Amino acid sequence: MRGPTDAPRGRRRIALAALGVYGAGLLLVVLWPQHVDRDIVPLIERVHEWFPPVTHARVEFAANVLLFVPPAALLAALLRRxxxxxAPIGVAASGLIELAQDALLPGRTADLRDVLANGTGAVLGLLLALVLDWRRARRLRRAPGYDLAGARRA
Structure with a gap:
């Protein structure tokens, strides 16, 4: 028989596994010897000709924001309290990534804008986790026969 804590423990394991897989992929991207976006630059330039607000700098910034949203949301689910x-872990991780790229990868460049974008992504990931938790708690409050912990009332 399942108890009220089984589901959160299961979700925690899934979040931890997803964070590990995402982290491995993230390391592959950030420690790649050359810029990973070099093949898409011509496409961005063509789009820019038709729609000038789309620039390489803006696409790169947005990509760096989006890169840190999933791991931040997963980390927020794991850290709970x-x-x-x-947010500080996201900024620190991004800073370490930029330092590693600068020191170890001659084909890559360190950029403080990347740290800013990644930090923004970490904050957005945290906010996403908070909104999802709020919605879950709201749904549980409205469900007949369940308390906030998700346990069936006697």
């Missing part, structure tokens, strides 16, 4: 740590 210490979620506030997600």
């Amino acid at each position: 210490r979620r506030w740590l997600v």
Whole structure:
């Protein structure tokens, strides 16, 4: 028989596994010897000709924001009571990535704008996790026969 804590433990395992897989992919992207977007630059330039607001700098910034949303949301789900740590962890991880790229990868360039974008993504990931938790709690409050912990009332 399942108890009220089984589901959160299961979700925690899934979040941890997803964070590990995403983290491995993220490391592959950030430690790739050359810029990973070099093949898409011609497409961005063609789009820019037709729609000038689309620039390489804006696409790169948006991509860096989006890159950190999923791991931040997953980390927020794991940290629960210490979620506030997600933003500083995201900024610190991004700073370390940029330092590693600068020191170890001659084909890559370190950029403070990447740290800003990644930090923004970390904050957005945290906000996403908070909204999802709020919606879940709201749904549970409205469900007949369930308390906030998700356990069936006697």
